[in-house]
Each structure stands twice: as structure tokens, then as C-alpha cells.
Amino acid sequence: MTVSxxxxxxxxxxxxxxxxxxxxxxxxxxxxxxxxxTTLFPLGLSLQLSLLRDIAPGVLWVAALLSALLSLxxxxxxxxxxxxxxxxxxxxxxxxxxxxAKTLAHWLxxxxxxxxxxxxxxxxxxxxxxxFATMLLSLALGTLTLSWxxxxxxxxxxxxxxxxVLLSLIVLPLATPLLIFGAAATExxxxxxxxxxxxxxxxxxxxxxxxxxxxxxAAALRITLE
Amino acid sequence: xxxxxxxxxxxxxxxxxxxxHVLQGVSAQIGRGQLLHVSGPNGTGKxxxxxxxxxxxxxxxxxxxxxGQSIVSHRTDYQAALAYAAHEPALKADLTALENLxxxxxxxxxxxxxxxxEALERTGVAACADLPARVLSAGQRRRVSLARVLAxxxxxxxxxxxxxxLDAAGSELVSGLLxxxxxxxxxxxxxxxxxLALACNVxxxxxxx
Numbered sequence: 001m002t003v004s005x006x007x008x009x010x011x012x013x014x015x016x017x018x019x020x021x022x023x024x025x026x027x028x029x030x031x032x033x034x035x036x037x038t039t040l041f042p043l044g045l046s047l048q049l050s051l052l053r054d055i056a057p058g059v060l061w062v063a064a065l066l067s068a069l070l071s072l073x074x075x076x077x078x079x080x081x082x083x084x085x086x087x088x089x090x091x092x093x094x095x096x097x098x099x100x101a102k103t104l105a106h107w108l109x110x111x112x113x114x115x116x117x118x119x120x121x122x123x124x125x126x127x128x129x130x131x132f133a134t135m136l137l138s139l140a141l142g143t144l145t146l147s148w149x150x151x152x153x154x155x156x157x158x159x160x161x162x163x164x165v166l167l168s169l170i171v172l173p174l175a176t177p178l179l180i181f182g183a184a185a186t187e188x189x190x191x192x193x194x195x196x197x198x199x200x201x202x203x204x205x206x207x208x209x210x211x212x213x214x215x216x217x218a219a220a221l222r223i224t225l226e
Numbered sequence: 227x228x229x230x231x232x233x234x235x236x237x238x239x240x241x242x243x244x245x246x247h248v249l250q251g252v253s254a255q256i257g258r259g260q261l262l263h264v265s266g267p268n269g270t271g272k273x274x275x276x277x278x279x280x281x282x283x284x285x286x287x288x289x290x291x292x293x294g295q296s297i298v299s300h301r302t303d304y305q306a307a308l309a310y311a312a313h314e315p316a317l318k319a320d321l322t323a324l325e326n327l328x329x330x331x332x333x334x335x336x337x338x339x340x341x342x343x344e345a346l347e348r349t350g351v352a353a354c355a356d357l358p359a360r361v362l363s364a365g366q367r368r369r370v371s372l373a374r375v376l377a378x379x380x381x382x383x384x385x386x387x388x389x390x391x392l393d394a395a396g397s398e399l400v401s402g403l404l405x406x407x408x409x410x411x412x413x414x415x416x417x418x419x420x421x422l423a424l425a426c427n428v429x430x431x432x433x434x435x
């Protein structure tokens with residue numbers, strides 16, 4: 001009995017999730033980084049709450065992007081190192097499906113986790129509760145887009161020994177629009193104005209990368225597999 | 227039997243690795259019920275040939291056909307019929323032996339857990355089914371990777387040094403599995419340094435630098 005694309009997709013997502021939960025330190029690393037960085041800013045600047053509120057969206061977004069980036073290095077590397085990536089490549093399902101499943105699973109355990117702890121950080125930075133909905137939505141869209149962009153970078157750099165430095169160099173410039181519009185959306189929500197424009201832009205970027213990045217990342221992987 | 231339409235044919239394959247011309251026009255044919263034993267000194271491109279035949283590596287020149295059709299244009303059909311065991315056992319250290327089989331065999335065909343346990347039993351590692359691959363010895367990992375090949379129920383086996391890390395009983399087991407596979411009409415391409423003493427149709431391909 002053959003396995004349909006969807007079944008293979010969910011089986012792979014399941015495998016990735018199980019592997020992540022078997023390695024809790026890998027799972028917690030970006031979250032702890034996120035919490036530490038955002039805690040250090042108010043300590044280092046000793047600002048008043050009103051000033052803190054002004055810089056909060058920027059701090060939150062920079063920290064979220066950097067911590068999501070930290071975990072991207074693991075995306076394909078461990079599978080490439082132990083040879084399971086070759087097995088996946090020969091599983092009869094295209095590399096695009098494999099990349100999509102792995103990236104989605106990666107976002108669920110890192111990006112979504114960052115989104116879920118962001119209210120704690122938001123409270124610490126003085127972001128009003130009324131702005132939380134916009135903050136959560138913009139972070140969810142931003143981290144998902146970053147995971148897709150990161151998949152391309154990770155696919156290109158698995159063969160390299162110091163690949164993580166190059167990965168940051170490839171991904172961070174591409175992620176600048178996310179930072180600009182994500183921070184703008186959160187800032188507007190904090191100041192009580194409409195954040196719809198920035199959110200639409202983030203959503204457009206997310207749809208754009210969701211549709212095209214799997215193909216680009218699969219092409220990158222194919223090159224590195226050879 | 228016509229090999230060109232029924233089996234696997236490698237036709238004048240050339241592969242360069244940087245400046246090195248690793249495979250220089252290698253040709254080979256394997257029909258159903260046949261085993262091709264690829265041997266040769268280190269660095270002569272045995273593994274490269276296996277990767278070309280698996281479709282992981284595209285040759286600069288030449289082609290590989292399966293049942294008369296290019297493995298590039300008919301990739302899905304070919305991969306469904308293929309079981310590839312690289313030199314590394316390709317197991318996730320954090321998953322148990324059974325989970326490793328479930329997630330890799332499960333991508334190819336629906337396989338109930340009892341089938342996977344049976345495969346592990348045939349390769350003599352049923353007792354390790356629920357142990358993480360991390361704690362298994364090199365030989366046990368090799369046996370688990372052989373169990374994966376069995377469980378895939380594929381007709382084409384591509385094995386890279388299947389005898390590595392195995393004890394005498396393990397070597398006999400591999401020979402037995404290969405003979406049974408070939409006798410059942412399967413075909414196999416085996417890269418091995420040692421001589422294969424098999425009671426089946428074995429052809430040899432010696433690669434030289």
C-alpha cells in the first residue's frame with residue numbers, strides 16, 4: 001500500500017515533533033534566549049516605564065528574530081549528518097514536501113513557542129494588554145515567514161562547517177522587512193492607532209514565502225545532497 | 227529475459243568531483259534475480275556509483291534506467307521500488323529502533339508495527355526494538371538498517387558495505403537475506419570489499435582508479 005503525500009507530510013511532522021521533545025534543551029534554548037535578551041534591555045537602560053514602552057516593540061522584535069534564527073541551524077543539519085536526509089530524499093515524496101513538513105514542524109516548536117511566551121515579555125516591557133492581540137498575530141506571521149526564509153538559508157549551508165554564520169548573513173537581510181513592519185504593527189497597537197496596514201504587509205510576506213520558499217529550499221537541498 | 231526493459235541499466239556514467247574524474251564511463255546491467263557485486267580499492271568511486279544508481283547524484287554524462295525508463299523522469303516509481311542502505315546506518319539517535327523504522331518505512335508504505343517487529347526479529351535485533359538508537363552498538367545499528375531494507379519490501383536493494391561492523395553470525399545473516407531476496411526475483415547492487423560467497427546469480431564489477 002502506498003502512502004499519499006498528506007500522510008507522508010503528517011508522518012514527517014510527527015517525527016520532527018517527537019524528535020524535538022526528546023531534546024528539550026534544543027527546544028528551550030531559543031525561548032530562554034528570548035527571555036534573557038528582553039530582560040537585559042530594561043536592566044541595562046534603567047528607563048522609565050513610558051520610555052520603555054516606546055522601545056518595547058523594537059526590543060521584542062529584534063529578540064524574537066534573533067532567537068528564531070538561533071534554532072534554524074538545526075533544521076536540516078542533524079538529518080544531513082546522520083544520513084536520514086538521504087533516506088527522506090529517496091522516500092518517493094519530493095524534497096519540496098519534505099522541506100515543507102520539516103519547516104512547519106520547526107515553526108510549531110520554535111516560532112509558535114516564542115509567540116506563546118511573548119505576553120510574559122510584553123508585560124515585562126510595559127506593553128498594554130490591549131495591544132497583545134496585534135503583537136501575537138504579528139509575531140506569528142513574522143516567525144512563520146522567518147522559518148520559511150531560514151529553510152532556504154539552512155538548505156544552502158548544511159554542507160558547510162561554519163554554516164551558522166553564513167546562515168545569519170543570508171537570512172537577516174531578507175528578514176529586515178519583517179522587523180520593520182512587525183515592530184511598526186506592535187508600536188501602533190501600543191499607541192492605540194490602527195495596525196492593519198502593517199499586519200496586511202506581514203500577511204502578504206508570509207503567503208509569499210509559504211508558496212515559494214519550499215521550492216527554493218528544496219532546490220538548495222538538492223544541490224547540497226549531491 | 228531482457229534486462230533493458232526489466233532491470234536496472236547503468237549506461238556509460240561519468241562523474242567528476244572537482245578536478246577528479248571519479249567514474250569514467252561505467253556501465254552495468256542487473257536483471258531480476260541477479261546481484262551485482264561492486265568491488266575495488268578505496269577511492270575508486272564505489273559509493274559514488276551507488277549514489278548515482280540511487281538517483282541522489284546526477285551523473286555529468288550517461289544515464290541510469292529502471293525498467294527501460296530513466297530514473298530521473300520516473301523518479302517516484304523508481305523510489306517506491308528502491309531500498310537504499312548507505313554506509314552510515316541513517317538512524318535518529320533519539321528515536322527507538324522501532325520508531326526509526328516506523329518513520330522511515332512509513333514514508334514509503336503503510337506498515338503495521340507487527341511487520342516492523344518481524345523485520346527486526348529477522349535481523350536479530352528484536353530485543354532492541356524499544357531502545358533508543360543511541361545506546362545500540364555499531365553492529366546492532368547495522369542490523370536495524372538492514373531491517374529497514376527488509377521492511378520496505380522493495381525490489382531493488384542498494385547496499386553500501388552491508389557487512390561492516392557485523393560478527394560472523396551477522397555476515398551469514400546478510401548473505402542469507404541477499405540470497406533470499408535474489409531468489410525471490412529481486413535485484414541487488416552490493417558494494418563490498420570482501421568476497422561474497424553466495425549461492426545465487428552474482429555478477430562482478432571491479433572499479434579501478
